[in-house]
Amino acid sequence: MNTKHQFFTTPIYYVNAQPHLGHAYTSIAADVATRFKQMDGYETFFLTGTDEHGDKIVQAAEKQNTTPQKYADKISQLFQDLLPVIHVQNDRFIRTTDKSHIEIVKQLLSKIYESGDIYFSSYEGLYCFGCERFYQERELIDGKCPDHDVAPEVIKESNYFFKMSKYQEWLIDHIKTNPDFIRPEQYKTEILSFLKEPLEDLCISRPKTRLTWGITLPFDEAYVTYVWFDALVNYISALGYPDGELFKKFWPGTRHFVAKDIIKPHGIYWPIMLKAAGIDIYNGLNVHGFWNVKGSKMSKSIGNVTDPNQVIKEYGVDAFRYFLMREMVFGLDANFTEETIVSRINSDLANDLGNVFSRILSMNHRYFNGEVRGADSDIEKSKNLSLEADGKKAIEQFKEAMLLCKYHKGVGAIWQFISAMNKYIDVNEPWSLAKDEKNIPILGTVLYNLIEGLRLVSCLIYPIMPSTSARMQKTLGIHPKDKSFFSLDETMSWGQIKKGSIIEKPEILFPRIDVKALQVKEQVIKTKPFKPALKEEITIDDFAKIDLRTAIVLKAEKIEKSNKLLKLQVDLGAEQRQIIAGIAKDYAPEEIIGKQVIVVANLKEAKLMGEISQGMILAANQKKKLVISGLDKEIAPGNPVK
Numbered sequence: 001m002n003t004k005h006q007f008f009t010t011p012i013y014y015v016n017a018q019p020h021l022g023h024a025y026t027s028i029a030a031d032v033a034t035r036f037k038q039m040d041g042y043e044t045f046f047l048t049g050t051d052e053h054g055d056k057i058v059q060a061a062e063k064q065n066t067t068p069q070k071y072a073d074k075i076s077q078l079f080q081d082l083l084p085v086i087h088v089q090n091d092r093f094i095r096t097t098d099k100s101h102i103e104i105v106k107q108l109l110s111k112i113y114e115s116g117d118i119y120f121s122s123y124e125g126l127y128c129f130g131c132e133r134f135y136q137e138r139e140l141i142d143g144k145c146p147d148h149d150v151a152p153e154v155i156k157e158s159n160y161f162f163k164m165s166k167y168q169e170w171l172i173d174h175i176k177t178n179p180d181f182i183r184p185e186q187y188k189t190e191i192l193s194f195l196k197e198p199l200e201d202l203c204i205s206r207p208k209t210r211l212t213w214g215i216t217l218p219f220d221e222a223y224v225t226y227v228w229f230d231a232l233v234n235y236i237s238a239l240g241y242p243d244g245e246l247f248k249k250f251w252p253g254t255r256h257f258v259a260k261d262i263i264k265p266h267g268i269y270w271p272i273m274l275k276a277a278g279i280d281i282y283n284g285l286n287v288h289g290f291w292n293v294k295g296s297k298m299s300k301s302i303g304n305v306t307d308p309n310q311v312i313k314e315y316g317v318d319a320f321r322y323f324l325m326r327e328m329v330f331g332l333d334a335n336f337t338e339e340t341i342v343s344r345i346n347s348d349l350a351n352d353l354g355n356v357f358s359r360i361l362s363m364n365h366r367y368f369n370g371e372v373r374g375a376d377s378d379i380e381k382s383k384n385l386s387l388e389a390d391g392k393k394a395i396e397q398f399k400e401a402m403l404l405c406k407y408h409k410g411v412g413a414i415w416q417f418i419s420a421m422n423k424y425i426d427v428n429e430p431w432s433l434a435k436d437e438k439n440i441p442i443l444g445t446v447l448y449n450l451i452e453g454l455r456l457v458s459c460l461i462y463p464i465m466p467s468t469s470a471r472m473q474k475t476l477g478i479h480p481k482d483k484s485f486f487s488l489d490e491t492m493s494w495g496q497i498k499k500g501s502i503i504e505k506p507e508i509l510f511p512r513i514d515v516k517a518l519q520v521k522e523q524v525i526k527t528k529p530f531k532p533a534l535k536e537e538i539t540i541d542d543f544a545k546i547d548l549r550t551a552i553v554l555k556a557e558k559i560e561k562s563n564k565l566l567k568l569q570v571d572l573g574a575e576q577r578q579i580i581a582g583i584a585k586d587y588a589p590e591e592i593i594g595k596q597v598i599v600v601a602n603l604k605e606a607k608l609m610g611e612i613s614q615g616m617i618l619a620a621n622q623k624k625k626l627v628i629s630g631l632d633k634e635i636a637p638g639n640p641v642k
């Protein structure tokens with residue numbers, strides 16, 4: 001038989017931060033696709049890894065007082081350790097600091113350089129250090145980088161450029177003639193609309209005077225390679241391009257998984273790089289949306305960066321994988337909250353799947369001591385008792401959805417079948433059939449169809465919940481041969497549970513989660529102690545003794561011999577005052593002049609470093625950093641603040 005091959009990749013993740021929910025999602029989505037393709041008879045190769053060069057990593061390492069290599073080793077290991085936890089079966093984990101990868105990047109650069117598509121030129125442009133790239137003015141929002149919300153800096157340098165513009169028309173044509181190249185449709189439209197504007201050539205080098213942590217250009221020792229030109233090559237270096245067996249076997253069937261943040265490098269740079277190097281273009285790009293947590297973008301400052309290890313510890317890996325696949329419509333953004341995962345576990349997993357499993361097998365125990373009686377084909381036909389057609393329909397719908405990465409629909413097809421099984425139980429009332437001896441063959445037929453239905457469900461959930469699939473199959477007494485799953489063809493063939501076999505009493509697949517306990521837990525989290533501890537309670541009268549007034553800073557200067565204090569002259573409306581404020585570490589004098597502030601105006605005069613202080617300005621304190629409190633709108637100095 002001619003085996004079909006498919007290659008799946010995730011982005012290689014930056015090692016400047018620890019793995020979170022978003023990274024776990026892409027890896028799980030690609031793993032689900034891989035396992036599904038295996039069921040569909042494909043031989044697969046799954047690649048993931050870490051992206052370790054560039055400014056971002058240098059900065060992160062500096063913050064930790066370590067070297068980029070040591071830092072990369074540590075974080076890369078966290079990404080590697082996560083894979084078995086989320087049940088992702090990778091065939092290779094690549095690191096861009098791997099020697100073999102570095103060699104291939106150099107080879108590719110030389111090839112494109114020799115063909116004349118890389119040239120040297122001087123360039124002045126707007127550079128965002130966060131993105132490690134130059135920006136066009138029209139790409140900025142209010143003059144700022146859309147991702148980092150900071151104004152890029154003007155930089156002038158001589159660099160190497162890749163002639164992307166030369167391939168613009170070719171790329172547009174390639175995207176239009178290969179409808180499956182970028183999926184889902186909205187991202188294809190986004191790339192095509194971007195390509196309506198003239199494509200700039202890509203700056204693919206960074207001078208070593210600015211950055212050394214990268215791959216040295218093979219044709220100029222004074223430069224390192226731009227991190228994206230290095231990173232994208234991982235997809236072929238991992239397969240042993242150009243002559244490796246894996247490359248020959250798997251490259252023609254490549255599907256990359258990425259989120260919407262990196263469609264440009266994948267949808268534009270990468271195909272053009274391949275074209276320029278004379279390599280076949282990859283097969284397709286699957287683009288998904290972003291996970292927000294509790295309605296906001298994950299961010300350290302909000303404190304909502306979700307660690308997949310924690311969620312799995314709490315709810316289990318299969319519930320986590322199920323939730324991610326069921327909740328996100330591939331291509332759109334989704335929201336993660338503890339309430340929604342618990343509600344999915346309780347309704348879909350405990351109630352629907354868990355319940356139908358234990359309901360059917362418990363009845364088979366109650367009526368037949370666990371023995372599978374088998375279906376009587378005459379009864380089945382005459383009473384229209386076969387569930388085979390519903391099962392077949394579920395498999396077809398499942399397959400169609402999974403091929404298009406519509407995971408929520410794939411899951412939906414299985415759950416529709418579960419609901420059909422529940423309806424079948426309600427209509428056929430096994431408990432009524434059991435009351436009359438002459439109906440026992442009908443009861444046997446009904447239960448056989450239901451048990452076969454459970455077999456089918458256990459096979460179809462495999463890509464999403466491999467452990468639960470195995471647990472169900474162990475109970476049902478079926479075991480795939482030489483692999484850990486049943487193929488779609490095997491799943492399709494109705495009647496595989498052996499007549500006369502004994503099925504054990506079912507275990508509970510997913511225990512219900514006590515929502516009340518969850519609420520208590522949330523409250524406990526919310527009432528964690530203040531740091532520093534709250535001061536003794538005061539009355540409104542106590543507070544009224546403090547006279548707060550608006551003021552404007554007129555003058556500010558440093559106090560000699562103190563690195564903490566600034567001497568301020570402030571306008572309090574009725575009078576001008578001198579205030580000595582401990583803000584010199586966080587504010588330069590020129591930064592604070594003209595600022596509207598709030599002053600404790602009735603504070604007893606004091607002397608600090610020999611200078612009189614006639615009041616105090618209010619400031620918030622976070623991790624020893626001070627931020628002066630101001631007012632929302634401009635207001636004349638001297639007005640009371642309550």
Ligand code: MSP
Binds near residue numbers: 231298
């Ligand atoms: N190193 C580059 C990729 C190079 S690939 C040749 C990079 N790394 S990254 O660490 O920033 O990873 C970005 C990817 O992580 C996204 O494309 C997506 O796969 C995943 N996610 C990161 N945050 C995410 C969400 N909040 N939601 C969903 N996935 C997101 O870019």
